[in-house]
Amino acid sequence: PQTSTDSLTQLPNRHYFTVQLRRTIAQKTPFYLIYVDVKGFKHINNLHGYKAGDEILGAVAARLTKAVGELGFVARIASNEFALILNIKNKAVANDNALIFAEALQSTLRQPYDTSLVQGLTLDVCIGLVRYPEHAMSADELMRNCDLALYYAKYRLDNAICAFSDELKRHSEERYKLEESLRRAIENGELEVYLQPIIDLKANRVAKCEALARWQHADGEFISPEVFIPVAEQTGLIIPFGNWLIDEVCKILQRFKQQAVDVRVAINVSARQVSDQDTIDYIISSIESYQVNPKQLSVELTESVLVHSYESVSALLVKLRQLGVIVSIDDFGTGFSSLSYLKHLSIDELKVDKSFIQDVGIKNNEDSAIVLAILGLAKSLNLQVIAEGVETADQHQFLIDNNCDCAQGFLYSKPMTVSDFSTWYKDYTSQS
Template structure:
């Protein structure tokens, strides 16, 4: 089945290259000789050739059969219906032209109730220089392969989606190498934030990326290693020590990361910023058994995840200790959130002209039942690098609404600011959490302000813009925290609905004596004034700092 599928893909590649050459020589097919037309007509592969405007130039019997064509719905209409039915975005075809690259993949299409088919599809833009001249669509029915493939692959130890080894076969392979006492390296590779990719592009596109990822990994490794898919978005690689040739292990992995993180183009868009993390363990140096080796590589992987994207770490005893300490603290934080052990403190924000409190910032603090104070500089990053940021964020929003109620009861009708992390911005549940909390406490959005750090803008500006506009529609104001310490791009001040900038305390603490800080603060104040954005200065602690800002 695998060979048959690969043969079909190979046929598509052969036909695509041949047609590309013919069409580039004969822009409108005037010189396309009858034998070539006849050959296309008799192919078992469905062929549809359109001009640059989508008009039909040539198709064949196989395409009529696969696309259910008739006099009312020719193949030119059917291929457009196919793309519409599988929810391909309007940007899909233009992106292929821009990249000067074809798209290949498997699609399930059911245009009518009694007809559904799995298709191997190639979509190829033909270009003369930068100018589009034709579209070539190639289609083959692979329903018979798809129906049998999953059970056959699973029984043979292969992953049905990516066609590489599954976890069981991989574990058996590692166990055999351990028994043979062969020195080798084990790498576990994790695709970062894969849930976000599924949500933003669709689960079908996520599957396409997984298949492309496996193909790139297999092509890079070749016969010098053994690869497998061992989790939903985790892959593994085993490579013998004597197969690295002239490259060091670090150089090899650096090249692998570069290969695996290049842009992935799928039907529903593209993923230009895919990130990975890799954990490495060596046999027999680090661990003597299969199970302990997998555990060591996983510990290195988890530690890499805490450090960010595209981080590669090798297992060590020191790393193990650090991982254990982090895991213990993470469990304690989970318990603290569940048992409501965190406390909310309010930091007043004062109008320098009137001296009145106009707003407060909600600050979470963690004091353990034993009385130990855990700094927010420790537990906030820990929450952000784990899934705890989501229950923590929900707790913070609800506690802030409780605090707003208490302030109102004391005749203080002011806004309360809550910090939101980059990971929360990408969570589709955030908006509903905020809406539900306001409704449950019978509060208006005008009582709440959301603070975002500049790191949030490493996310897609479109994603962030949608969120911020929804928040502002609810009456919630938006502030940029620690302005000047992160990306500091003026693009998001132009494109995004921002109400306030908070000058980071690092620019304020030496304001009375540091001329560089004075120049930076004056520039920020001038920028904010011109853009009609309010300014908050953090950490004003002296009369001179206050006077400078007031003047």
């Protein structure tokens, strides 16, 4: 009997797909090229095993083949990526309704999967599409443009479906220029560390500060971290950027030691860094090079990193704890993940996301209830709590009244240069 993996092994590979694409172009008949990517498949392999993963991919292949029918061509072009060629005469995609077809296809592929090894598994998929001849005339250009559309579907769009357009291409070219500028900025030391203080509410002192990267472009324009950090994460530049930040923070801690500025400094660590085996070695090397007390260094990870890189995170946190580095979970409450990691991972602090702090203290307010629940949970687990985004005296007082440990926000100070922070710290300490 045929198994689900048969549907996978019977699909043409990337080489045969490219041959078929060129044959289709030679017919000079309009068609759509569609790429389908199964998201997070590495996690599925790690959780269920490679045999189960192949069965699931086989089931995906079967659904794709059925959806395309006789009016198209399906191939497997990467481990968890598929390509479809759809004749424009197909009623499902005629009259520029390819997006409707893609939405239906996405819905079909998101239905639960039952195989011999896994039951009830659901997948998420991203889809990119391009039309011949409007968007490209050659196979290579069609594939490049479809790759671009899929990239935006994976990283930039909420609905995970993207059709290629000239505007998308222009945006991509601008993004490429930004990527190259960021690469040079990292290499040439054009980035700068700013520090935002975190206040110990019980002792009314500066407990620590968060290191935040700022970038003034060569033309004088300030580039927002909300712009350049995602570019770094999506291109792999997050590794050299992360190493630069680790180095700079260790330099700052060395300077603080000489200036008698007694605060911890926190750095954010991304999912890419967590998965990179060299990250912990680089942290250790920087600590040793600048003779930094590891207890003065704090590492912040978001909940999403914990969910998608649990095994890597677990190994990293154990090593950080052995060094004496403090570990915080940033944006706590926004990750929609199981709280079981709080019990099993080496964590010291929870940073409550600013979205929950904005309206605390208002009568019958749900955010107040959430913050109180987090405070109770943290106390039972012997974890410290830092409230982010504190901007008003009422928020400050609510946190004090409910025994929150620390707070961070514009009420105390905006991020500032390292030299300004040193001056601010001494003024604040003398007034406390």
